Amino acid sequence: xxxxxxxxxxxxxxxxxxxxxxxxxxxxxxxxxxxxxxxxxxxxxxxxxxxxxxxxxxxxxxxxxxxxxxxxxxxxxxxxxxxxxxxxxxxxxxxxxxxxxxxxxxxxxxxxxxxxxxxxxxxxxxxxxxxxxxxxxxxxxxxxxxxxxxxxxxxxxxxxxxxxxxxxxxxxxxxxxxxxxxxxxxxxxxxxxxxxxxxxxxxxxxxxxxxxxxxxxxxxxxxxxxxxxxxxxxxxxxxxxxxxxxxxxxxxxxxxxxxxxxxxxxxxxxxxxxxxxxxxxxxxxxxxxxxxxxxxxxxxxxxxxxxxxxxxxxxxxxxxxxxxxxxxxxxxxxxxxxxxxxxxxxxxxxxxxxxxxxxxxxxxxxxxxxxxxxxxxxxxxxxxxxxxxxxxxxxxxxxxxxxxxxxxxxxxxxxxxxxxxxxxxxxxxxxxxxxxxxxxxxxxxxxxxxxxxxxxxxxxxxxxxxxxxxxxxxxxxxxxxxxxxxxxxxxxxxxxxxxxxxxxxxxxxxxxxxxxxxxxxxxxxxxxxxxxxxx
Amino acid sequence: xxxxxxxxxxxxxxxxxxxxxxxxxxxxxxxxxxxxxxxxxxxxxxxxxxxxxxxxxxxxxxxxxxxxxxxxxxxxxxxxxxxxxxxxxxxxxxxxxxxxxxxxxxxxxxxxxxxxxxxxxxxxxxxxxxxxxxxxxxxxxxxxxxxxxxxxxxxxxxxxxxxxxxxxxxxxxxxxxxxxxxxxxxxxxxxxxxxxxxxxxxxxxxxxxxxxxxxxxxxxxxxxxxxxxxxxxxxxxxxxxxxxxxxxxxxxxxxxxxxxxxxxxxxxxxxxxxxxxxxxxxxxxxxxxxxxxxxxxxxxxxxxxxxxxxxxxxxxxxxxxxxxxxxxxxxxxxxxxxxxxxxxxxxxxxxxxxxxxxxxxxxxxxxxxxxxxxxxxxxxxxxxxxxxxxxxxxxxxxxxxxxxxxxxxxxxxxxxxxxxxxxxxxxxxxxxxxxxxxxxxxxxxxxxxx
Numbered sequence: 001x002x003x004x005x006x007x008x009x010x011x012x013x014x015x016x017x018x019x020x021x022x023x024x025x026x027x028x029x030x031x032x033x034x035x036x037x038x039x040x041x042x043x044x045x046x047x048x049x050x051x052x053x054x055x056x057x058x059x060x061x062x063x064x065x066x067x068x069x070x071x072x073x074x075x076x077x078x079x080x081x082x083x084x085x086x087x088x089x090x091x092x093x094x095x096x097x098x099x100x101x102x103x104x105x106x107x108x109x110x111x112x113x114x115x116x117x118x119x120x121x122x123x124x125x126x127x128x129x130x131x132x133x134x135x136x137x138x139x140x141x142x143x144x145x146x147x148x149x150x151x152x153x154x155x156x157x158x159x160x161x162x163x164x165x166x167x168x169x170x171x172x173x174x175x176x177x178x179x180x181x182x183x184x185x186x187x188x189x190x191x192x193x194x195x196x197x198x199x200x201x202x203x204x205x206x207x208x209x210x211x212x213x214x215x216x217x218x219x220x221x222x223x224x225x226x227x228x229x230x231x232x233x234x235x236x237x238x239x240x241x242x243x244x245x246x247x248x249x250x251x252x253x254x255x256x257x258x259x260x261x262x263x264x265x266x267x268x269x270x271x272x273x274x275x276x277x278x279x280x281x282x283x284x285x286x287x288x289x290x291x292x293x294x295x296x297x298x299x300x301x302x303x304x305x306x307x308x309x310x311x312x313x314x315x316x317x318x319x320x321x322x323x324x325x326x327x328x329x330x331x332x333x334x335x336x337x338x339x340x341x342x343x344x345x346x347x348x349x350x351x352x353x354x355x356x357x358x359x360x361x362x363x364x365x366x367x368x369x370x371x372x373x374x375x376x377x378x379x380x381x382x383x384x385x386x387x388x389x390x391x392x393x394x395x396x397x398x399x400x401x402x403x404x405x406x407x408x409x410x411x412x413x414x415x416x417x418x419x420x421x422x423x424x425x426x427x428x429x430x431x432x433x434x435x436x437x438x439x440x441x442x443x444x445x446x447x448x449x450x451x452x453x454x455x456x457x458x459x460x461x462x463x464x465x466x467x468x469x470x471x472x473x474x475x476x477x478x479x480x481x482x483x484x485x486x487x488x489x490x491x492x493x494x495x496x497x498x499x500x501x502x503x504x505x506x507x508x509x510x511x512x513x514x515x516x517x518x519x520x521x522x523x524x525x526x527x528x529x530x531x532x533x534x535x
Numbered sequence: 536x537x538x539x540x541x542x543x544x545x546x547x548x549x550x551x552x553x554x555x556x557x558x559x560x561x562x563x564x565x566x567x568x569x570x571x572x573x574x575x576x577x578x579x580x581x582x583x584x585x586x587x588x589x590x591x592x593x594x595x596x597x598x599x600x601x602x603x604x605x606x607x608x609x610x611x612x613x614x615x616x617x618x619x620x621x622x623x624x625x626x627x628x629x630x631x632x633x634x635x636x637x638x639x640x641x642x643x644x645x646x647x648x649x650x651x652x653x654x655x656x657x658x659x660x661x662x663x664x665x666x667x668x669x670x671x672x673x674x675x676x677x678x679x680x681x682x683x684x685x686x687x688x689x690x691x692x693x694x695x696x697x698x699x700x701x702x703x704x705x706x707x708x709x710x711x712x713x714x715x716x717x718x719x720x721x722x723x724x725x726x727x728x729x730x731x732x733x734x735x736x737x738x739x740x741x742x743x744x745x746x747x748x749x750x751x752x753x754x755x756x757x758x759x760x761x762x763x764x765x766x767x768x769x770x771x772x773x774x775x776x777x778x779x780x781x782x783x784x785x786x787x788x789x790x791x792x793x794x795x796x797x798x799x800x801x802x803x804x805x806x807x808x809x810x811x812x813x814x815x816x817x818x819x820x821x822x823x824x825x826x827x828x829x830x831x832x833x834x835x836x837x838x839x840x841x842x843x844x845x846x847x848x849x850x851x852x853x854x855x856x857x858x859x860x861x862x863x864x865x866x867x868x869x870x871x872x873x874x875x876x877x878x879x880x881x882x883x884x885x886x887x888x889x890x891x892x893x894x895x896x897x898x899x900x901x902x903x904x905x906x907x908x909x910x911x912x913x914x915x916x917x918x919x920x921x922x923x924x925x926x927x928x929x930x931x932x933x934x935x936x937x938x939x940x941x942x943x944x945x946x947x948x949x950x951x952x953x954x955x956x957x958x959x960x961x962x963x964x965x966x967x968x969x970x971x972x973x974x975x976x977x978x979x980x981x982x983x984x985x
Contacts, residue, residue, distance in 0.1 A: 011789070011813065019620045023818065023825040024719055045603075053828040057623055072549035079599050083650055101626050162557065163840075163850065180862060216756065336759055344758040345807045451560055478563035485562035489553040492603035493839040496596070500832030501865050504720070507829065514720070517864045525840045526564050528853040530867040 014104075021057050029178075029511040030058065034104075036510035039063045039125065041114050041133035041144075043094035045490050046160040048080040049499025050132050051098050054506055061106035062098070063128070066091030067113040077492045114140050122147055130154045130506045138405070138440045145170055145401035154509050157401060158502050159432055161445070162486025163525035165498040166432055168535070169505060169517055170401045173298075175309040176394040177386050178513045185391060187331035188351075190224050191238050191283045194330070196350050201225075206255060214257055214265075216340035218347055219273035223280060226251040226273070238283060245277050252277070269338040284327055286320065293395055294320070302369065308378045312386045313393075315365035319358070329358035329387045359387040396518050404535045405433075411535055412469035418533070419471055425522045425531040427476050431483050432522075434461040445488020454484045482526070494525045551576060554605050557849050566848040575847050579605040580651075583846050586672040587611040588661060588688055590637035592826055593678025593715050595627045596835030598645050601676075602652045604843045610672070612657040612664065613638040618787075624828040661688055662966070669710070670695055676713040676842050678835060680824060682742055683912060683963055685714065686880075689727070689735035690965035693880040696730045702883060704730045711845050715838040719825040720862040722834035725872065726841050726855045729881060733855065733872040736880035739910050741856075741872070760811040763799040764819040771798055786821035795820060830861055879909060879969055886971040888958075896927055896950060897943040903960060911962040918958050920951045927958070947973070 015022065022030055036059045040047045043066045051062055070085040070093055078094070085093040092109040099107045110117070110124075114136065117124050125131060131148055133141070133155070141157060148155040148170065155170040193201060201224045209217060226248050230239060239248050252273050256264045293299065298306070299313040306314075320326060332355020334348045363383040370377060386393075404411050418426035438446045438454070438461045446458040458480050463473050501521065508516045520533040548555070558575040565571075585606050587597045590613035601609055615637050617628045627644040628637070638656035646652050657664065661684060669675070669691050679685050692712055697705040712727040714735070727734050752758070753766045772784050777794055785791050796816040803811045817823060837857065844850045856872040859865075876882060890899060896916070903914040915929035927950055928942050929935045942950060952958070954975040961968045 013619070015814075016619045018623050019814070019817075020823070020826040021623050021828075022814070023823065024827055049832065052626060053832050056626055056828040072546060073552040076550035077553050077603055079603060079648065082648055100629070102622075182862070338752075339756070339758060341756050341758060341806045341808075344756075348758075349807075447556075447560075482562045482564055485556070485560045487556040487560070489556040491553060491557065491840075493600045493836045493843060496600050496836035497833050497840065500829045500834075500836060501861065503832070504827075504829035504861050504865070514861075515863045521865050526850045528837075528841075528857060528867075528869055530865065532864055532866075 018058060025507075025511050025513050029513050032511045033507060034058055034060045036129040037061045037063065037127055038506055038510070039065065039128040039131045040091075041065045041131065042068070042135045043078070043080070043091045044074075044134045044160075044495070045078040045492055046158055046165075046495035046499055046502075047132070047134045048078055048094045048098060049496045050134075050158070050502045050506070051094075052080070052101065053500055053503030055098050055101045055105045057507065058102055058104050059507075059510070061108070062095070063108040063110065064091035064095050065110040065112065065114060065117060066094070067111055067116075077490055077495070079492075114144060118143055118147055122151075125153055126151055128153055129510045130156060132156045132158065132502060132506060134158045134160070138436045141436075142402045142405050145405075149400045149402065155401070156502055156506060158498060159436075160490050160495040160498055161432070161435060162483070162489055162491060163494055164428055164432060164483075164486070165494050165523045165525070166429070166521060167498060167502050167505070167517075168401060168404075168520045169398070169509075170519070171396060171398040171509065171516075173398065174396040174509065174512075174516065175307070176396075176508075176512055176515060177309070177389050179389070179392045179394045179515050180513065181392055184333075185282075186280060186335055187284070187328075187333070187391065188220060188280055189284055189330065190220065190227065190280065192327070193224075194354050196354060200347065200350055211257055211265075213340065215267040215269055215338070216343060217269055218339040218343050219269050219276055219337050220280075220334075220347065221343075222252060222255060222270060222273040223248075223276055226255065227281070239277075239281055240283075245281065248281070249274055249277050272337055286326060286328060287391065290328065290391065290393055293393055302373060304373050304375050306373070306375065308376075308382060309386075311369050311373075311375070311378060312362075312366055312383060315362050315369060315383075316386070316390060318365050319362050323361055324358070328390045329362060330355045331388060331391060332356070333388075355387070359384050362387055394515055396516065398519060399535055407465070407468045412471075414533075414535065415469050416471045419474065425524060425529060426533070427474065427479055428522050428524055429520070429533065430462060430465055431479055434458060434465055434480075435483055435488075437461040437464065439488075445486075447484030447487035449487075451481070451484035451487060455481055458484055491525075494523070497525070498523060551605060558847055564850060566844075566851050569848045569850075571849075575849070576605055579843075579846055580607050582608070583674070584608045584610070584672045585842060585846075586669070586675045587678065588675060588684075589613055589678040589680075590625075590641045590656075591615065591621065591678065591680065592624045592828075592831040593717065593835045593838070594637070595625045595641055596832050597676055597678055597715075597839055598627070598641050598654060600836055600839035601842060602645050602649045602654065604839060606842075606846070607651060607653045609652070609654040610657060611638050611642060611654060612659065612661055613641075614658065614660045614663075624826055624831050626828070661691075666691070666695065672710055674711050674713065674842055674845050676715075676838055678715050678838070680716070685716075686735055686964040687966055688712075690880050690967055692727075692729045693734060693736075694967050696881075696883075698883055704883075713838045713841050713845070715834045717826065717830045717834050720827070720830055720860065722830050722859045722861075724834055724837045724841070724853075724857045724859070726845070726852050730883070731874075733874045734878060734881040737875035737878045738856075738872045740907055757802070757806055757808060760799070760803060760808055760815055761819050763802040763806070763808060763811055764795060764816050766802060767795045767798040768820060771802075784820070786817070792817050792820060830859075833861070834859060875908075877908065880965065886969060887974050888971045889974050889976045890947070891977075892948060892954070892975040894947055895944055896947055899947065899958070900928060900943060903962075909960075911960070911964055913962065915961045916958055917961075918950075918952060918956060925951070 038054055038059055040051055043064050068090045070081055070088055070090045075081050080094045080097040089111050095107045095109045131153055152172050156167055158167040159165060204221050206225050229251050230248050239245050256270050258264055294313050294317040298310045302314055332351050334351050363380055366378050366383055418424045435446055438458050446454040466473055505516050508514045517532055518534050520535055523530045559571050559573055561571045587594055590611050598611055616634055617632045617637055619633055627641045632640050636658035638658050642654040642656040646654055692710050695708055697708040699705055709729050715724045748765050753762050757763055796813050799811045841853055844852050854871050857867055857869045859867050903909045903911045913930045916927040918925055918927060926939055928939045956973050957970050959968045959970055
């Protein structure tokens, strides 16, 4: 028998290889990733684990800056070093083994210490989409953080010691259009139907529908009709309270046809309508966080340097103030519901066409702004995506690590507030900072040689930090003891956990999809707890 | 460096310095039984046997993690071979390895990268290995994508439990199970002490129900692109048999996928449905779960830390279930899943099924498939009557299915079952035959009371 030979698009080798992740961030996310360039400072176990999960999905290029030589204990906890790496430059060796993971990724190694790069060639960092650093000295952290803040390059600072780890994201401003929320709010406009929708809904005669088609009426129609009926005795009113919603439910129940014995016929679409009463009757409104975004100065005072995000925000605001009549553009997505194909597709097209029309208006506004500002073009696709997700726009306004490290008034107040709460992991943050201070004072990790002797000295560091933030010393000596037990050891599985998380956050930053951690994540493998702080 | 030098005790001491700090020092958060000493590292390296189940996204990570946590006697089992779509996360494999055994490839790579590691590969199904095999391990860690396989493995470890004369658990027969799973940017990890803490079967309700489309929707009122693809998969393929009646639809055959894609597009066009794509077609046909390196790395590492704690007691274990969500920030939540007192797999009690005397065999069958306690896939039911085995229903073998199909409609009392009778149930979700005692109840509507 002759085999059929369908003429279908041949999948490229690349789309096959990346299939499982393309389902998460799409071809455009992949494209963004492939234009990304990630810099790692210090190829420790944590550092290489971060790069591993960035190289595998196919980042454009990586650069490792590391001046250290590979030691025996590096080989003991770092998968991207081998026995023969001993004595060689750690960054170059790690780079060689990391690049084996994905031939599509470009790689570079720089063997100078970070301090020297900062001094002699600070522009080095301008090329990167994200800089990730591990095992840095307190002083270097501050200088590097300040520099990256000034040149507006995102920075992730990571630590791993014993069972403890943390990462801190420093990013001046990060706007996310595609946040991929778990539960997307529906946008059906039943309270303010646009003309095409009103025409369709009003033209639908539920009572005239034959019994066999009764089970195929979309619940949107049922709900709309029920509210209309309810409004006969509640003029100029929209069902908001539980009581009013229950009244609407009763009306829906009346709509359900009965069999010859007067028993209601079980119809899935009416069940759906009853379930939808609580959620779908929420009036259409402009969320406060979106409103704040659209009226922030970045959106109202555009310049030639304004990013596409702010230009689109400005166009969106203009739309809301005029054609949109105070509302966001229609999302244009019809949730799945029991319905005949004909009803469903008709309704779906009504929503889609309206959304496309509103997007078109906003796109024209964007073009006008671009023409006025003489700035770079924004594609129609980008505007479409922006309008489609206008309900979920998300913005992070970051803070500077250098400021955090100086423990100024705001930071101090924030820390002491959380230190007073027993189950919050602020104590772990203090210990990580104290261990860093210990290292810069004593040139070794607390407990590096033997734990007991260093407990008192580490406690001095802890108390110094506490007095800097005007907190009284805390009685958590066991945490200080535990930190000395670790003796600066880097445990592979702890680094691998953090490495996965940091890689993930770097990908979110590069692809501008999903919400990154804002801004500090702490992990304690001993108690298997994690937490997020916003400094 | 000379190869000889890498074997010197001094070198080993330096190489494993990081782990030694944790194992040779005591701390305030250690497990109460913990006695710091150099022997613990020696135990991990030379005695402790760990089994990794699955050499995929989690398995590759687990193998690397455990090897770098000092474990040497690691076994890994996986029946799959390497595919191109694995390479975005299964980092021990390269393009040249496509078609080779995952377990073997992974082991070869790690043993080479980490001298001294003595990992062993088993390229077979977990069901091909027997009790004697599973018994040899101190800890089992599992990174599977299949719920059925997970349940089978769980059942195996539970069946190894032995009880003392006073019905108390013989703790020396307990093999801890660490289980990890991921889906996209989400994942979970758990520690199971068989017979002591909640097992997989105790918490079946934690698995989301499988998404299915009603047949009438697919056939008569399609609305979504998925409906069109399902139609071609379920109805049109069997009707047209494009590659002849002997060739079933293979989601891994690009020609088959392309055929379905084309037909689904035709159907979508007919109904005015948009967005049937090749990627979606493939996703629906193969039930593809999105996967990315970072989530797998995090979950596997989390599991590896728990394995290390179990093996060394250097720190108390997680109690006992953690969920991870990396879609909105990075968020974890840990809770203690509760052991179910009448769990089919891990309770030492007689299983009792309450059923009406008038019930048909079909009702027992449905209960076994739908009841949260059993959630079986295709249970085979037998009983013993007058000392002889009698098969009541079995769907897995065609000839027996045909012979026993009529029994489903019969009343159980007509089949020789009585109040207090035992039925023996076998299913793909468990390696053991489960004995269930029937308890006849008054004729009240059980469904209504639930």
